[in-house]
Amino acid sequence: MRLRLLLLLALCGAVPTAAARSLSLRGSWRIRSGNGSLELPGKVPGCVHSALFQRGLIQDPYYRFNDLKYRWISLDNWTYSKQFKIPFNISKWQKVNLIFEGVDTVAKILLNSVPIGKTDNMFKRYSFDITTVVRSVNSLELRFQSPVLYAAEQSKAHTSYRVPPACPPPAQKGQCHVNFIRKEQSSFSWDWGPSFPTQGIWKDVRIEAYNICHLNFFTFSPMYDNHTQGWNLEIESSFDVVSPKPISGQVIVAIPKLQTQQTYSLELQPGERIVELFVKINKNATVETWWPHGHGNQTGYNMTILFKLDGGLSIEKSAKVYFRTVELIEESIEGSQGLSFYFKINGLPIFLKGSNWIPADSFQDRVTSDLLRLLLQSAVDANMNTLRVWGGGIYEQDEFYGLCDELGIMVWQDFMFACALYPTDQGFLDSVRAEVTHQIRRLKSHPSIIVWGGNNENEAALMMNWFKINASELHTYVSDYVVLYVKNIRQIVLARDKTRPFIISSPTNGAKSVEEGWLSANPYDENFGDVHFYDYTNDCWNWKNFPKARFVSEYGYQSWPSFSTLEKVSSKKDWSYSSKFSLHRQHHADGNNEMLLQIGFHFKLPEGTDPLQTFKDTIYLTQVMQAQCVKIETEFYRRSRSEIVDGKGHTMGALYWQLNDIWQAPSWASLEYGGKWKMLHYFARHFFAPLLPVGFEDQDVLFIYGVSDLHSDCKAAVTVRVHTWSSLEPLCSAETQHFVMEAGRAVLLYKELVPVLLARCGNCTRQSCVVSFYLSTDSQESQLGSPTNHHFLSSLNETVGLQKAHITAIISQQGDTFVFDLETSAVAPFVWLDVGSVPGRFSDNGFLMTEKTRTILFYPWKPTSKSELEQAFHVTSLTDTY
Incomplete structure (x- = not known):
């Protein structure tokens, strides 16, 4: 397996020079409907929906059934227009x-009534030469279709042939032919x-004027010399030389x-020119590598690149340099017929713990840097080290990847193809090639991105025949698949980025x-x-x-978001599990019933007489079910990392579906729309802990595994406790001898x-008792210890002695943090602390309370007060739903 090495720059802005002028066209534009009957101001970056909402012409698009009510907006052909002056003498620029x-997405562009180009790809950067058309005062129009x-x-x-699917399933209430x-x-x-x-201009738009020569972009690739054991860097710069x-x-x-400074001579011929530089990093310098969260620091180095050219032309770029290596290891495993599938970062095998990322909003202008930081910090706070940017959304904005670099979040980056077959006519392929080239150039500088993925589920869609293709026609679609992902996308990736692996699909059998x-x-x-x-x-x-x-990159269960989140987009008539609103908001066929089915396996469904309370209790139970289901599944994957059973195992990644929500609705997410933590996200903080005890049963035997993501061995002991449901005092407690917990196993x-175990503890049965356990270690690396885990010996709808818990809280303030001192009258499963719409998170939530008192901290995301929290606070535990 060839070592893939990465030396990366996070680009900053260029220093202004006299050789170029730039004029931003962000800000105020005019937006006009297709027949001209509606005209309004709008913002760029932005979209038509946001402009209509901001002017009060429509309600919140997410309110109740407005996704259907406002379908007319996307069916109209809108025009964006802007009048602007050039604040410099335009005649002096070549x-x-x-x-x-x-540009989102299909538009004809006119400057001063002259057509200058078209757009048809949301993911491309477009540059149009307007030298002969631009004037001192200009009118610019984008006529969208x-x-x-x-x-x-x-x-x-x-x-010539159909390219399925034509339309989404009816439950999704969607539009057709998105693959075109x-x-x-x-x-x-x-x-x-x-x-x-x-529809709209969703990213930056600007005028650039220059003389002599202009730096269009620069990008770079690392090179590692195995012979000298030294770092090198290849820098590729693109110039437009307008001098004759x-x-x-x-x-x-x-x-x-890094004590590195090198000077190069260059000569640029007229026209579009590429300059390649080869920089050797000083071998005497100590290079600190970039590490994923939980494995080390995210060290970077400041770098400058200065182009000093004829005529006093000076162009300077600043950048952040990161060092790290990535390998995808697919090799034979002893005791198995298959191949491994795991990632090494800086030579260390790392278990990828995390989730899948979808767009944070249907309207990208609402996705602020603050929102991105909130969501990504929440991933890190839950002990995640990886997010997969899923292939049915967008290539995220620059701030997203910058934050991932800073926070140590590894990114599995899909190209934007998902759950569909795609056409391969020349126009489509040309557009895709430009898209892929641009995105690699834009993103390859980020150390956080560790793998390119060709698509989401399209190998599976084709080979498992999701679209009912006749066997006699399959060869056509196989050929299209190879043309698009292998002969085009893969070819471009391999040519432009040799520093990280490319996999063709997810799921895939890899090699x-x-x-x-x-x-x-x-x-x-499962073997590949x-x-x-x-x-x-x-x-x-x-x-x-x-x-x-070997690696599980998607898995999960649905739940409903909290009532405080739903309340913002619904009315009183909507507040029942079987309401028209509840059915409308569920876009996964039969999803609401599937949640009730899973709840029914182990919990009692609410049977109260108050319809609103029954709805709230059902929401709570969907979150309990989701958290418990994903916990059990994730713990199974984490304990499978070091063993082979019947040829299966060596699991080295668990990315549950999904991290974030795009609106207020039932989904697989652990973060609600806006960032509020569901119970699952609190559970994730435990089941992704670097040191974790995992308990499970097989044929009446209780097993407890220790899982370590640490870099060094440590001594540990397991404490096992048994509680009866009817008492806050443990029935018995025992600690094992200390043993060596091996690093990374x-x-x-x-x-x-x-x-x-139950006989040893006295008067105890499966229905009357619960087991809890935790690890004690001597390791400085694991000084925070491991979370306390538990194992239910029976379903919670079969428990004996479980009493209704009366839980009180005294709230106090310590600096910016609030302290909740809890006291319970009885053992309480799944204790859920809620402060409604007050933004923030608790130190723990959804927990099993087996002790009389417990202290929980609340970290507000915006200023709040003790009185506001006291007014909003509500606590629920399982027996409150009975």
């Missing part, structure tokens, strides 16, 4: 470009999101903290899929690659239902027959 970093109608036209024009437009695929609806196909004569000069590259001609007969083979796994009908407490796979620490 070249003037109009640059769009992102409805993305829904455009997609339908493109589909209709593709007459290079736009956020989930904007036409998904099983967790609404249909809001937006060659331009010469020098480039000075400096990384002061096995390649061997089978890029499509495996069974892409869900990664798998996605969903099962809503079998009991999620039975760990034997889960795949003992999962090992068996404790086993005992459950009947023997």
Whole structure:
């Protein structure tokens, strides 16, 4: 396996020089409907929906049934226009470009009534030469075409064969033919999101004027010399030379903290020119590597690149340099027929713990840097080290990847193709090639991105025949798949970024899929690659239902968001589980009933006489069920990292579906729309802990494994306690001898027959008792200890002695943090502390309270007060739903 090395720069802005002028066209524009009957001001970046809402012409698009009510917006053809003056003498500049970093999506562009170009890809950067058209005073128009109608036209024009799916499932209440437009695929609806196909200018737009020579962009690739054991860096710069004569000069590259400074001579011929530089990092300098969260620091180094060219032209860029290596290891495993599938960072095998990221809003102008930081910090606070940017959304904004670099979040970056087959006519392929080239150039500088993924689930869709393709026609679609993902996307990735691996799909069998001609007969083979796994009908407490796979990149269960979140977009008539609103908001077929089925396996469904309280109790139980299901499944994957059973195992990744929500609705997310933590997210903080005890049963034997993500061995002991449901005093407690917990492994620490354990503890049965356990270690690296875990010996609808708990809280303030001193009258499962819409999170929540008192902290995200918290505070535990 060849070592892939990465030396990366997070780019900052250029220093202004006299050789170029830039004019931002962000801010106020005019927006006009197709027939001219409606005209209003709008903001850029932005979209039509946001402009209509901001002017009070529509309600919140997320309110009740407005996703259907406002469908007319995406079916109209809107026009964006702007009058602007150039604040410098335009005649003194040799070249003037109009640059769009992102147009959503299909538009004809006119400057001073002259057509200058078209756009048809949301993910491309567009640059138009307007030198002969621009004046001192200008009018700019973007005439958008409805993305829904455009997609339908493109589909209709593709007459040689169908490219499924034509439309989403009815439960999604979406629009058709999204695979024919290079736009956020989930904007036409998904099983967790609404249909809001937006139109607008969603990223920066500006005028650039320059003389002599202009730096269009620069990007870079690392090189590692195995012979000298030294770091090198290849820098690629793109220039537009508008001088009729060659331009010469020098480039000075400096990384002061690494005692590295090199000067190069260059000569640029007229036209578009590429300059490649090869920088050797000083071997005497100590290079600190970038590490994922939980494994080390995110060290970076400041770097400057100065281009000093003829005529006094000076262009300077500043950057942040990161060092880290990535390898995807697919090799034979002793005792197994298959291959491993795991990542090494800086030579260390790392278990990828995390989730999947979807767009944070249907309207990207509402996704602020503060919101991104809140959501990504919440991932880190839950002990995650990885997010998969899923292929049906968007390539995220620059701030997202900058925050991932800073926080140590590894990113599995899909290209934007999901759950569909795609056309491969030349126009579509040309657009995709430009898209992929641009995104690699834009994103490859980030150390956080550790792998490129070709698509989401399209290998599985084709080979498991999701779209009912006749066997005689399969070869056509296989050929299209190879053309799009192998001969185009993969070819571009390999040519432009040799520093991180590329996998063709997810799930995929990896090297096995390649061997089978890029499509495996069974892409869900647990012996290879990664798998996605969903099962809503079998009991999620039975760990034997889960795949003992090499890597699990999607799995999960739905829940409803809290009432305080739903309340903002609903009315009183909507507040029941069977209401028209509840059915409308559920975009996964039969999802509401599947949640009730899973609840019914182990809990009592609410039977109260108050309809509103019954609705709130049901919401609470969906969150309990989701948290418990994902906990059991994730713990199974984490304890499977070091063992092979019947050829299966060595699991090295668990990314549950999904981290965040796009609106207020039932979904698989652990963070509600806006960032409020569900019970699952609090559970994730425990089940992703760096040092974790995992308990499970097999044939009446209780096993406890210790899972370590630490870099060094430590001595540990397990304390096992048994409580009766009827008493706050433990029935018995025992600590094992200390033993060595090996770094980066999962090992068996404790086993005992459950009947023997219960007999040893006295008057105890499965129905009357619960087991808890925790690890004690001597390691400085694990000084925070491990979370206390528990194992239910029976379903909680069968418990004996469980009493209704009366829980009180005294709230006090310590600095910016609030202290909740809790006291309970009885053992209380799944204690849920809620402060409504007050933004913030608790130190723990959803916990099993087996002690009389417990102190929990609340970390507010915005200023609040003790009185506001006291007024909003509500506590629920399981017996409150009886």
